Amino acid sequence: MNAKRSCPVLILGAKSDIARALADQFAARGHPLQLAARDLAAIERDRDDLALRHGVPVSLHYFDALELDKFEEFLDNLPELPRIVVCTIGLLPDQDEAARDSALARHVINSNLTGPVLILEAAGRRLSALDESTALIGISSVAGDRGRARNYVYGAAKAGFSAWLSGMHQKYARSRLHVMTIKPGFVATAMTERMDLPKILTTTPERLARRIVASLDRRRIVHYDMKWRVIMAIVKLIPERMYARLRF
DSSP: OOTTSOOOEEEETTTSHHHHHHHHHHHHTTOOEEEEESOGGGGHHHHHHHHHHHOOOEEEEEOOTTOGGGHHHHHHTSSSOOSEEEEOOOOOOOHHHHHHOHHHHHHHHIIIIIHHHHHHHHHHHHHTTSSSOEEEEEEOOGGGSSOOTTTHHHHHHHHHHHHHHHHHHHHTTTSSEEEEEEEOOEEOSGGGTTSOOOGGGEEOHHHHHHHHHHHHHTTOSEEEOHHHHHHHHHHHHSOHHHHHHOOO
16 A cells, blocks of 8 residues: 555544644645544644645544444445545543443443444445555554553553454455554653653654554554564563562
């Protein structure tokens, strides 16, 4: 899949900082954009700015990742079937609250796993039937590589998301549909603003977006920053008894 080709791009969860950075990257390459979110008023200015600066068509579409029974209708109502679908939907809760509150935990799992995988599955069926190169991109997280006391509700959902995307990649490996998983580490966004992030391990949405598009050009299966690849490889090697005593 070559992201330089000007085909329609659908971005799910278009209100997020990563989504906005990706929209700018794709629009700069001349891609028509379909921005989908629950709060359309919040992205109207993005639509106008992207259309003005890059001269591409930008449309807005209501989408709620928790309305599972409306996914097919959502895809039916798009002005054109996109060739690239990006899912940036994510919800990072307070871990202690999510562990105590089963309703919140369920909401976190549905927001990070159930809704995202089912919309990508529905989109994948349609894109794989086209006689041209297409792509699905899911924003997962290194938090899914091993459970941590500080964020295991979120991490478990992202682990499932990564596994589902991996399965989809294998499923469509012989087709023209490319499935790519993105595993960022710390990203300075509104979702992480309450966290004290180490600068050396933290990237910006803009840098991440550039790397994602470059990875799509190269048809990478997983985009995984080298620093985090090394860190998580070490973390996964720590024996469980020793790991349980660590606090990080």
